[in-house]
Amino acid sequence: MSRVKVKWISCHRKPNRSFFWKGKKFPVCARCTGIHLGYLSLPLFVFEFIYINWILSIIIILPTIIDGLTQAYYNRESTNYIRVFSGFLAGLGCMSIIHIVGFQIGYFILDIIR
Numbered sequence: 001m002s003r004v005k006v007k008w009i010s011c012h013r014k015p016n017r018s019f020f021w022k023g024k025k026f027p028v029c030a031r032c033t034g035i036h037l038g039y040l041s042l043p044l045f046v047f048e049f050i051y052i053n054w055i056l057s058i059i060i061i062l063p064t065i066i067d068g069l070t071q072a073y074y075n076r077e078s079t080n081y082i083r084v085f086s087g088f089l090a091g092l093g094c095m096s097i098i099h100i101v102g103f104q105i106g107y108f109i110l111d112i113i114r
Contacts, residue, residue, distance in 0.1 A: 010032070011028045011029050011032040012029060013025075013027070013028060013029060014029060017029045017030055017031070017080065017083065018030060018033075018080075019033060019080060019084075029083070030080035030081075030083040030084045030087065031064065031067075031068070031083040031084065031086065031087040032087065033084055033087065034083065034084035034085060034086065034087025034088040034089075034090070034091065035064075035087040035088070035090050035091040035094075036091065037084075037087075037088050037091060038087065038088045038089065038090060038091015038092040038093075038094070038095065039091045039094070039095060040091075041091070041092050041095050042095045042098065042099070045095055045096055045098075045099035046099060051096075052092075052093070052096040053100075054096075054097060054100050056096075057093040057094075057096040057097045057100070058093065058097075059093075060089045060090070060092060060093040061089065061090045061093035061094065063085075063086040063089055063090075064086040064087055064089065064090035065090075067082060067083065067086045
């Protein structure tokens with residue numbers, strides 16, 4: 001049986017910035033793990049269990065941007081737990097923005113049809 005290998009283009013996959021489970025490295029880094037976990041929140045937005053306005057959505061994406069940029073340009077090292085938490089917030093914020101834009105497009109289309 002051949003194994004399928006998934007390639008993650010946007011992730012650096014550095015071992016020191018990744019989580020391990022039972023001796024095996026996650027396929028993405030800690031920040032990307034958090035982002036992908038945040039992406040799982042989309043059904044909560046679609047079925048309107050939660051709602052975050054667009055300003056707050058952008059604000060909760062900022063910790064990931066700040067953490068990444070300060071690591072890249074100010075020689076600061078973050079922890080995997082900070083990376084996964086800020087990544088989760090970014091994924092949550094992105095799904096909120098996608099929900100807002102998607103519903104606005106839907107309302108726009110329905111308005112044209114009427």
